[in-house]
Amino acid sequence: MVVALTVIRLRDLFAVVMLFGIYSLLSAALFVTLDAPDVAFTEAVVGAGVSAVLMLATLAQTSRHESVPAHRPWLPLAVVIVTGAFLVYGTLDIPPFGKADDPVHTHVAPRYLKQSGTEIGIPNVVTSVLGSYRGYDTLGETAVVFTAGAGVLVLLGGAWRVRRRRGED
Amino acid sequence: MEHHQILRVVTKFNLPLIMLFGLYVQFHGDFGPGGGFQAGVIIAAALILYTLVFGLDNAIRVAPPGVLRACSAGGVLIYAGTGTVNMMLGGNFLDYSSFTPEDAAAGQHYGILIIEFGVGLTVAATLVLIFFALAGRRSAERCD
Numbered sequence: 001m002v003v004a005l006t007v008i009r010l011r012d013l014f015a016v017v018m019l020f021g022i023y024s025l026l027s028a029a030l031f032v033t034l035d036a037p038d039v040a041f042t043e044a045v046v047g048a049g050v051s052a053v054l055m056l057a058t059l060a061q062t063s064r065h066e067s068v069p070a071h072r073p074w075l076p077l078a079v080v081i082v083t084g085a086f087l088v089y090g091t092l093d094i095p096p097f098g099k100a101d102d103p104v105h106t107h108v109a110p111r112y113l114k115q116s117g118t119e120i121g122i123p124n125v126v127t128s129v130l131g132s133y134r135g136y137d138t139l140g141e142t143a144v145v146f147t148a149g150a151g152v153l154v155l156l157g158g159a160w161r162v163r164r165r166r167g168e169d
Numbered sequence: 170m171e172h173h174q175i176l177r178v179v180t181k182f183n184l185p186l187i188m189l190f191g192l193y194v195q196f197h198g199d200f201g202p203g204g205g206f207q208a209g210v211i212i213a214a215a216l217i218l219y220t221l222v223f224g225l226d227n228a229i230r231v232a233p234p235g236v237l238r239a240c241s242a243g244g245v246l247i248y249a250g251t252g253t254v255n256m257m258l259g260g261n262f263l264d265y266s267s268f269t270p271e272d273a274a275a276g277q278h279y280g281i282l283i284i285e286f287g288v289g290l291t292v293a294a295t296l297v298l299i300f301f302a303l304a305g306r307r308s309a310e311r312c313d
Contacts, residue, residue, distance in 0.1 A: 037202035041194075045210045050296055053217055057303035127199045127285075132277055135263035135284065139248050141206075142288050146245045149295030153238070156302040 014064055017055045024048040038126045173222070180222045187215040195289050199278065205285035209292025216297045225304050234301060237294040244291025248284045255280070 004023060010016050024047025031040035112129055130138050188211075195208030220228035252263040260267025265280020 038204070038207075041202050041207050042210075045207055045214065049214050050210055050217065053214075053221075054296075054300060054303065057300060061303065061306060124199050124201065126202070127204055127281060128277070130204065132263075132265060132281060135252070138284070138288065139245075139252070139263070142245050142248050142291050145295050146241055146291050149241050149298050152299045152302055156306055 012064065013059055013066055014056075017052055017059065020055070021048045021052040024051075038124075176222055180218060184215055184219060187218070188212060191215065195285065196282070198285055199281060205288030206292055208285075209289040210296060212289070212293040213296035213300075216293075217300050220300065220304060225301065229301065232297060234298060237298050237301075240290050240294035241298060242291075244287040244289070244294065247287030247290065251280060251283050251287070 006019055010019070024043055027047065028040045028044035031037075031043055112125060112133060191208045191211035194203035194211060195205060198204035198208065216228065216232055219231065251265070255264050255267045256262050258267040263280070263284075265278075266274075266276045268276035268279050270276075
């Protein structure tokens with residue numbers, strides 16, 4: 001929370017990137033305490049590691065300091081507060097965290113937990129859900145990663161190709 | 170970065186360990202936490218570290234962008250191809266049990282290993298490509 005507020009206040013983008021890394025690392029620790037090591041692993045590697053480096057590489061091309069905004073922040077702030085209030089109001093209908101008869105615990109989760117040992121035969125249920133029961137979703141995610149890479153290459157990939165050609169001449 | 174002797178030595182020492190850990194996460198993902206996505210990011214992080222310390226030109230020689238582009242597309246192809254092979258063997262799309270009809274669980278195991286490899290390949294290659302694109306743009310500007 002403190003880290004997030006500092007990120008909003010700061011104008012030095014280098015420090016903001018570092019604080020984002022810290023924020024991801026703290027989230028990863030939170031996921032570990034919630035017994036979700038797979039998610040924590042992803043958060044630590046992606047959030048704290050690679051995305052910080054990618055943001056720094058982007059910073060190297062733009063400027064280090066955020067420009068001071070010309071307009072007052074009150075209208076966006078009001079929109080955000082109203083939206084946030086609606087979202088919090090929506091969470092009041094969600095069943096209490098960790099209750100045994102929540103919809104998440106009564107729908108397909110018990111079947112996955114009981115059957116995946118015999119159906120898939122591997123100990124990590126997260127992997128069998130991702131890879132087999134939800135195989136279509138993971139295929140979609142892989143395609144998204146590929147498309148993102150293709151998009152960045154189309155936008156930025158030309159530069160070093162030009163340079164290499166120049167180097168060969 | 171040519172003069173940072175300590176950085177270079179420590180990086181050289183750490184790189185194999187990072188990549189070994191990436192492979193462990195990749196192929197041990199069905200027993201412990203982890204899987205293709207995390208392993209791909211770890212391998213990509215190792216290559217990005219190499220780029221940061223030894224420079225973009227050396228890194229491009231280690232991992233040519235053409236090969237990376239092929240890997241990035243090839244990972245998706247492996248994944249979707251697995252599903253297509255399942256269909257040819259008479260199962261549903263991505264129903265790995267059709268690999269080994271006599272033992273459904275073993276087929277699932279093979280299928281998950283193969284598609285996780287595809288995921289890892291795509292993620293690692295794509296992340297390194299994005300980093301190369303960003304870093305290469307900067308050094309191209311410096312040349313001008």
